Amino acid sequence: MKIAVVGLGLIGASVSKGLLDNGHEVYGVDIDQDAINYCEKNKLISKGFSDMGEVLEKCKIVLFSVYPKTMISLTEKYIDKFKKGTIVTDVSGVKKEVVAKMQRLLPTDVEFVGVHPMAGREKIGAEYSDPNIFKGANYIITPTEENSPSALKLLEDIGIELGFKKISYLTPERHDEMIAFTSQLTHAIAVALVNSDKDPDTYNxxxxxxxxxxxxxxxxxxxxxxxxxxxxxxxxxRIEEFQERLDIIKEALKNNDRKTLITEFEKSTKKRLTLEK
Amino acid sequence: MKIAVVGLGLIGASVSKGLLDNGHEVYGVDIDQDAINYCEKNKLISKGFSDMGEVLEKCKIVLFSVYPKTMISLTEKYIDKFKKGTIVTDVSGVKKEVVAKMQRLLPTDVEFVGVHPMAGREKIGAEYSDPNIFKGANYIITPTEENSPSALKLLEDIGIELGFKKISYLTPERHDEMIAFTSQLTHAIAVALVNSDKDPDTYNxxxxxxxxxxxxxxxxxxxxxxxxxxxxxxxxxRIEEFQERLDIIKEALKNNDRKTLITEFEKSTKKRLTLEK
Known part of the structure; x- marks a missing residue:
């Protein structure tokens, strides 16, 4: 199948190579000519383009791997070039607003399906791309009433081809609730923890x-x-719920309350163990 | 050298095997006969004892690998059996109170040196022991004015033999300040995060x-x-400093303040990158 991947960063280039390995024809689009050259040279894409308009008429699937706001502005810019019957999808980590906006924007004969491949690395750029990051990871499709079974099936097949372990369906609203906890809260905590450190010797x-x-x-x-x-x-x-729970530990420390500490530790141990299975 | 290891849990048994591999004679002490049998059968110790009194007169070094309060009560119980010139040490994750109490308790001709091997696993018991957990890890010695250079050197040599990558000296007070951040706060956060989750589907x-x-x-x-x-x-x-920093992120979200979020993210990225080197 002919697939356009718009945005050849870490995820875009990883998806492209994964699709190429599964026999698809992949047209990579990026405004950065270096990224295109890198992907062509390393055979991560079939062919590169700097103008998205050129590929829209060639492809059955258009996969955006850019920031949500960029996807929307690109869609607005090229709105007249989308071919009837095209399936448009994305990799955004948030869905409610994005899916609603894209479905409102696109003509009725072009279908948008939200997808969140839960994989990544702490690097940016095609140089760090690797289709193996998808192996064993979670892949969430966020359908709405506007989606057709055939388009969902197509995106599901792509998830399977890329090697995702688990493919789930969630509404965009439910996806965003879930992701606020498992992904965004964890990032907020890590950032706050590092930034709260005032001691220059910590890293030793x-x-x-x-x-x-x-x-x-x-x-x-x-x-x-x-x-x-x-x-x-x-x-x-989610931040507030987490803060309440951390306050329980802090108060127990202030009150020298060992019983509460043990209760909290036993609860977290039991709960976290279920994830090990 | 003849070394007593008191407490044959995960850490005690791992230390014992590591010392045995370096040619020491290791007498393992535990109140649990199954732990002794396991360690003898799997050659993690030279010989096992259920009564600590029996080994005190045989050994140059007595290494406690039990809870801090248990070390203190065992020391009180066997206080008359410690041989002149013995070096007593531990593996506790807190130092200020523990080191002060042990140095106060022991006779002047028995020397206590606090040591914190910064390694572990989420399992308990000798069955999960593995001396490789020490390879590449941090080893902190917490000397006081009462310690002799020769005793410190002895403990440093043991750290090297066990394969620790970095051996540092910190006062017990400074150790506890540091560990409150790098170890205890991180555990408090992980526990609070897991316990704050109210959604039965999260783990999918x-x-x-x-x-x-x-x-x-x-x-x-x-x-x-x-x-x-x-x-x-x-x-x-440390919890309060962390909470203040998380509040900055929460307030930025409430105020739709992208600039502050980016500032916090850039700060944490830059700071955390120094740890990758």
Whole structure:
């Protein structure tokens, strides 16, 4: 199948190579000629283009791997070039606003399906791309009433081809609630933890736990500030629920209350163990 | 050298095997006969004892690998059996109170040196022991004015033999300040994060970041509640500093303040990158 991948960053280039390995023809689009050259030279795409308009009439699927706001402005710019019957999809980490906007924007004979491949690295750029990051990861499709079974099936097949372990369906609203906890809150915590450190010697005395907990404090500020703000209401709620729980530990320390500490530790141990299975 | 290791749990058995591999004679002590049998059968110790009194007169070094309070009560119980010139050490994750108490308790011709090997696993028991957990990890010696250069050198040599990458000296007070941040705060955060989750479906939608961040939420409640309370003042301060920093992110979300989010993300990225080197 002919697929356009718009945005040849870490995820875009990884998806492109994964699709290419599965026999698809992949047209990569980027405004950065270096990214195109890199992807062509390393055979991550079939062919590169700097103008999105050129590929829209060639492809059955258009996959955006750019910031949500960029996807929307590109769609507005090229709105007349989308071919009837095209399936448009994305990789955004937030869905409610984005899916609604894209479905409103596109003509009725062009279908948008939101997809969130839950994989990534703390690097940016095609040089760090690797289709193996998808192996074993979660892939969430966020359908709405406007989607057709055939388009959903097509995106599901792509998820399977890319090697995702688990393919789930969630409404865009439910997706954003979930992601506020499992992804955005964890990033907020890691950032706050690193930034709260006032001691210049800390890094001489870290163990594995600190390193693991703060790996995601290395974060693309432009992208994540957009994702955070797109999902701000859910994220504020999750931060507050987390703060309440941390306050329980703090109060127990203030009151020398060992029983409460043990209760909290036993609860988290039991709950987290279910994830090991 | 003849070394007594008191407490054949995960750390005690790992240390024992590491010392045995370096040619020492290791006498393992535990009240649990099954632990002794396991360690003897798997050649993790030279010989096992259920009564600590029996080994005190044989050994140059006595290494406690039990909870801080248990070390103190065992020392009180066997106080008359410690041989002149013995070096006593431990593996506790908190130092200020523990080192002061042990140095006060022991006779002047028996020397206590605090050591914190910064390694561990989310499992308990000799069955999960592995001397490789020390390879590449941090090893902190916490001397006081009462320690002799020769005893410190002895403990340093043991750290080297066990394969620790970095051996540091910190006062017990400074150690506890540091560990409140790099170890205890991270555990408090992981526990609070897991316990704040109210959604039964969460575990179907986790990525690597959530799994890494919450690994240490599987925690030995008896041990860690003791460690937390022994270091409560430092830990309360670190929790509050972390909360202030998380509030900055929360307020930025409430105010739709992208600039502050980007500033926080750039700061954490830059700071955390120094740990990658």
């Amino acid at each position: 005395f870290t163990g594995d736990s600190y390193r693991e907990l703060t790996r995601i404090a290395m974060i693309n500020g432009d992208l994540w500030s957009e994702l955070f703000l797109e999902n701000r209401e859910n994220l504020i709620d | 939608f986790t990525g690597d970041s959530y799994r890494e961040l919450t690994r240490i939420a599987m925690i030995n409640g008896d041990l860690w509640s003791e460690l937390f309370l022994e270091n409560r003042e430092n830990l309360i301060d």
